[in-house]
Amino acid sequence: MTNIENLDKAFESRVRLGIMSVLNSAGQADFNTLKSMLGVSDGNLASHIKALEKLGYIETIKQFIHRKPNTSYAVTESGRKAFSAHIDALCSILKIK
Amino acid sequence: MTNIENLDKAFESRVRLGIMSVLNSAGQADFNTLKSMLGVSDGNLASHIKALEKLGYIETIKQFIHRKPNTSYAVTESGRKAFSAHIDALCSILKIK
DNA sequence: AAAAAGTACTTTGCGATGCAAAGTTAATAC
DNA sequence: GTATTAACTTTGCATCGCAAAGTACTTTTT
Numbered sequence: 001m002t003n004i005e006n007l008d009k010a011f012e013s014r015v016r017l018g019i020m021s022v023l024n025s026a027g028q029a030d031f032n033t034l035k036s037m038l039g040v041s042d043g044n045l046a047s048h049i050k051a052l053e054k055l056g057y058i059e060t061i062k063q064f065i066h067r068k069p070n071t072s073y074a075v076t077e078s079g080r081k082a083f084s085a086h087i088d089a090l091c092s093i094l095k096i097k
Numbered sequence: 098m099t100n101i102e103n104l105d106k107a108f109e110s111r112v113r114l115g116i117m118s119v120l121n122s123a124g125q126a127d128f129n130t131l132k133s134m135l136g137v138s139d140g141n142l143a144s145h146i147k148a149l150e151k152l153g154y155i156e157t158i159k160q161f162i163h164r165k166p167n168t169s170y171a172v173t174e175s176g177r178k179a180f181s182a183h184i185d186a187l188c189s190i191l192k193i194k
Numbered sequence: 195a196a197a198a199a200g201t202a203c204t205t206t207g208c209g210a211t212g213c214a215a216a217g218t219t220a221a222t223a224c
Numbered sequence: 225g226t227a228t229t230a231a232c233t234t235t236g237c238a239t240c241g242c243a244a245a246g247t248a249c250t251t252t253t254t
Contacts, residue, residue, distance in 0.1 A: 002134050004115040012109055013212080018101040021190050031231060037099050044213055046232050062231095067222065069230055087191055093118050094184055097194050110241080128202060141242055143203050159202095164251065166201055197254080204247070211240070218233070224226085 006089035008082055010055055015040055015048045020075065020083045023058060028074040049073060057082055103186035105179055107152055112137055112145045117172065117180045120155060125171040146170060154179055 011017045018038045022029050029037070035045050052058045057079030061072040075083065091097045108114045115135045119126050126134070132142050149155045154176030158169040172180065188194045 002115055002119055004111040004135060007111045007114075012111060014101040014104045014106075014109060015212085017104075018099055018190065021192075022099055025192060038101060041214065042231070043215075043233080047212085050232090064221090069221065071231065087193065090187065090191075091193065093115065094187075095118075095122060096184065096188065112241085138243065139202070140204080140244075144241085147203090161250095166250070168202065195254100197252100199252075200250085202248090204245100206245080207243095209241095212238090214236095216233100216235080219231090221228105221230085223228075 002093055003089065004093060006085070006092070008086040008089075010052065010057065011083065011086045013048065015044065016052055019045075019048060019052060019073075020057070020079070023073055023075045024080065024083060028061065028072045030070050030072040034073070052079070055079075055082075099190055100186065101190060103182070103189070105183040105186075107149065107154065108180065108183045110145065112141065113149055116142075116145060116149060116170075117154070117176070120170055120172045121177070121180060125158065125169045127167050127169040131170070149176070152176075152179075 011020060015038060019034060022034060022037055031042075031045070031049075034049075035042055038045065040048075049058065049060075053060060056076055058073050059076050061074060063070055063072070108117060112135060116131060119131060119134055128139075128142070131146075132139055135142065137145075146155065146157075150157060153173055155170050156173050158171060160167055160169070
């Protein structure tokens with residue numbers, strides 16, 4: 001089947017797909033790690049993070065490490081499900097796996 | 098690796114991804130088949146086709162069938178390569194296959 | 195012959211998106 | 225108190241996606 005409707009609009013952006021992929025496999029990652037892994041500007045990253053957070057797909061973990069502020073992000077349960085469903089849809093469309 | 102740069106911008110749109118997927122597995126498909134398989138309006142489909150054609154990823158085959166005009170599309174060699182590279186990039190990012 | 199319908203577009207208009215660049219806030223270091 | 229770092233937010237602009245309407249050509253119907 002070619003059901004492109006099952007693709008999640010939230011993951012059509014390469015940056016948001018990348019964020020989810022990193023967080024999903026690493027468990028969590030902080031702002032600067034994401035920034036350098038994805039090669040995007042801080043403003044751009046922040047806006048994509050905000051979009052994913054607004055959808056409830058990721059959550060923010062703020063803390064201080066060595067007296068410096070550190071913001072980490074992790075995928076929520078709902079985010080994990082949505083991401084997994086998106087990958088399933090992709091695989092079905094692209095006939096992989 | 099999380100190299101989102103290897104993703105092809107042309108295939109970030111669900112419609113263009115769908116077009117490529119259908120053409121890639123069916124060999125070729127005509128306008129109305131694509132339209133109904135993807136569930137998009139004719140204007141929308143035409144514009145996405147135009148974009149893929151402009152990139153040299155698909156080619157147009159115009160003919161008459163039962164005295165009716167029929168336009169079919171097929172993936173070009175360069176389109177096949179680009180699509181395959183995009184899928185590889187996706188698989189690498191999503192860690193599938 | 196005129197009207198209607200089908201195919202494949204193109205054009206228009208508009209709201210949403212993506213991104214760079216600049217500005218902001220708050221804590222820390224010197 | 226000045227500078228630096230972290231993490232954003234805001235601004236501005238160019239691009240995108242899409243619906244809706246318009247177009248051109250042909251065939252079918254009346």
